[in-house]
Structures are given as structure tokens and as C-alpha cells.
Amino acid sequence: MEIIIKPLERLNRGDALKYDGVVWYVTNKEVHRESDAYKETQWTLQNRTRGTYYLVRSEDKTPSGLEYVWVLTKLIDINSVEYDLSGETWQYFNEELFVNTPPQKLKFNGVIFNYDSENSVQDRDDEGLTVTKLTWDYYDETMKENLALEIWKEPDRDYPEAYMGNVVEPSKFRILPASEAIKYRAKFVNLQLPVSVYGVALSVAFLIGIPFDVCLAVSFPFFTIYMMHRIFGRILWLEIASPLVWLAVAIMAIATNFSLPFWIVASYAIAAATIIARLTAAASVAGGSCFCRLIAFSGLLPAIWAYSFLVYFRFASGPHTINQLILSCILPLAVAAGCYVVNFLLERVHEQS
Numbered sequence: 001m002e003i004i005i006k007p008l009e010r011l012n013r014g015d016a017l018k019y020d021g022v023v024w025y026v027t028n029k030e031v032h033r034e035s036d037a038y039k040e041t042q043w044t045l046q047n048r049t050r051g052t053y054y055l056v057r058s059e060d061k062t063p064s065g066l067e068y069v070w071v072l073t074k075l076i077d078i079n080s081v082e083y084d085l086s087g088e089t090w091q092y093f094n095e096e097l098f099v100n101t102p103p104q105k106l107k108f109n110g111v112i113f114n115y116d117s118e119n120s121v122q123d124r125d126d127e128g129l130t131v132t133k134l135t136w137d138y139y140d141e142t143m144k145e146n147l148a149l150e151i152w153k154e155p156d157r158d159y160p161e162a163y164m165g166n167v168v169e170p171s172k173f174r175i176l177p178a179s180e181a182i183k184y185r186a187k188f189v190n191l192q193l194p195v196s197v198y199g200v201a202l203s204v205a206f207l208i209g210i211p212f213d214v215c216l217a218v219s220f221p222f223f224t225i226y227m228m229h230r231i232f233g234r235i236l237w238l239e240i241a242s243p244l245v246w247l248a249v250a251i252m253a254i255a256t257n258f259s260l261p262f263w264i265v266a267s268y269a270i271a272a273a274t275i276i277a278r279l280t281a282a283a284s285v286a287g288g289s290c291f292c293r294l295i296a297f298s299g300l301l302p303a304i305w306a307y308s309f310l311v312y313f314r315f316a317s318g319p320h321t322i323n324q325l326i327l328s329c330i331l332p333l334a335v336a337a338g339c340y341v342v343n344f345l346l347e348r349v350h351e352q353s
Helices: 178-188 192-207 212-232 236-256 262-282 289-315 322-352
Strands: 016-019 022-035 038-047 051-062 065-076 082-086 089-092 105-108 111-124 130-139 145-153 158-167 173-175
Touching (some): 016 178, 022 111, 022 178, 038 111, 051 158, 105 145, 111 145, 192 212, 212 289, 212 322, 236 262, 236 289, 262 322, 289 322
Antiparallel strands (some): 016 022, 038 051, 051 065, 065 158, 082 089, 082 105, 105 111, 111 130, 145 158
């Protein structure tokens, strides 16, 4: 399957991209429009060792046409930036007593930056309030290095921030296929919190009198789907494949009135998940073969889990024992693992052919 790489301006939250040998994961995207003449898009990039950077795309409408500037920048201590007070007299910024107008020259690490432009947009602060954010842009004499001052116009006072970065060429970036992006996404997604909340919710439900097996049967499929979206992001494959696998399993259960042995239903479900994952992958513009086995596994697990517990409640002799409950949990997990292995082997055969 040919992988089509989207242009950099279509970069979204959940993507991963490579620049200068470093892989970055996109954790946020914001778009600000000052007017019809100016638009700014900012992506938050994270790397385990490099920390947090920001990729900023400025779109400015001029008499000669649209001008685009891409800057890769990071937050620096504003108290380490000097401004030209008068002539050759330099003074460090004081965050609490900030200047009202943009100085004509700044100095950082011995490099002098000249004032270029000012832009104003509406943005949300840390408290979620919409405030005015001024940006004063400065460039060195080569126009390759950018020093930007952002001033947040809060009700009590101005809160300035400084960002140091380089002008970059979008062609130097490469957006990674979705299958590779998942590897980096998992490193930045907090999975411990939802797992802990889910465990507490199960305990509370049990304490208030809801049978534990009922809680587990109903909640786990939805929790699995939530975790898939949290790990994978919003992916068309997942949103199409998972419901189709559910539908296939439901049709088998209704059509046979639960008369088929579990292993036969499991075999059909694995086949359905494998086929559906590849059909939806064929309609996608990004991804890789290893993504198919992840989608097949993730689409199958909640469906076969629900089927396993339907069989448990309908046919297991009561009162239900702990062994029956454990078996109802292990069987769908084993089927989902088998689905992953089958797709893994199919991919290896395809690669060698």
C-alpha cells in the first residue's frame, strides 16, 4: 500500500514528525487569526530528551501576495534577554515591570536582534480566559534566527514570555506515517490516570451493590474503546473498523442463537477483524502494515469480550463461580492476542513475497 504523506501545514495533534534527525510528537495545535491579512498556526512539539518546542507558521497577506514564515522555537527565560535602553546602554528585562512599547534592539547570548513586526491575536490563558496576546518579532542580521516576545494582556498586569528559535524550511520536516506515530504517542499519553479511575469506579460500583461480573462485562468494552482512542488518537480506521467487527460478531450470535462453539465464533471474528482492518486501511491516506494488526486487535477485543460475557450470563450455571468469571475474561483476551499474531504473520508473509 502506498503511503501518502500530507503537507506540513496539515499537521495535527497526535502526529509525529522528524526534523534534523529528531522525532517530535505533536501534543497540541492552535490557530489564531488577527484579521483577514494575518493568520498564525502553532503546534506544540515534544521530545523526551529535547523537551518542548513550538513550530509556528505565520501567514501574512502583503501587496505582493501571501508570505509564509516557519519558525521552530522554544521558551527561554525572559530575564536573560537584554534590550537597548538608550544607544548602547543595555538592560535586562524585568518581568514584573515590563516595557510598554517594543524596543528596537534586543540581545541574547551576545547576538543582537532587530525589531521586525508586531501582531495581536486573541488567545486563552492558563485559566481558560480569552485575552489579547501581543507578539513582537525580532530577527538577527541573517534573518535566520528569531527572538519573539509574547505579552499576555491580563487584567492585573502584562505577563511577558520570550521564545528563541530558527527560521526553518517546511521541506526539511517529514510527517511520519500513523503506524510510526503510535510508537511516540504512547510515550506522551498518560495511561495511568484512566486505568486508576477505571479501577476505582469498578470498586465503587461493587460496593454499592452492583454485581462485579455485570460491572466488568458492561464497562470493559467501553473502557477499551476509550483507551484505543487515547492511544491512537482519532483515526478513521478505528472509528470504522471497531463498529463493523461488533456488527459481524452480533450477526453471528443472533443468526445462530449462540449455538456455535466459542472457538468457531472466535475464528470468524478474527477473520472479520483482519479483513475489515485491511479494507479500511486501503481507504486511508496514511499508515503502515503494522497498523493493521493493531486495529484488528483493538477492534476485536471489545466485541469478543461482550460476546464472551453474553455466553457467560446466558449459559453458565448459576450461581456463577470465580472460575467461570476468570474464563470469560481470559478467552476474549486470548482471541484478541491470536488475532494480533495472525495479522503479524500475514504481514511477514506479505513482506517476504
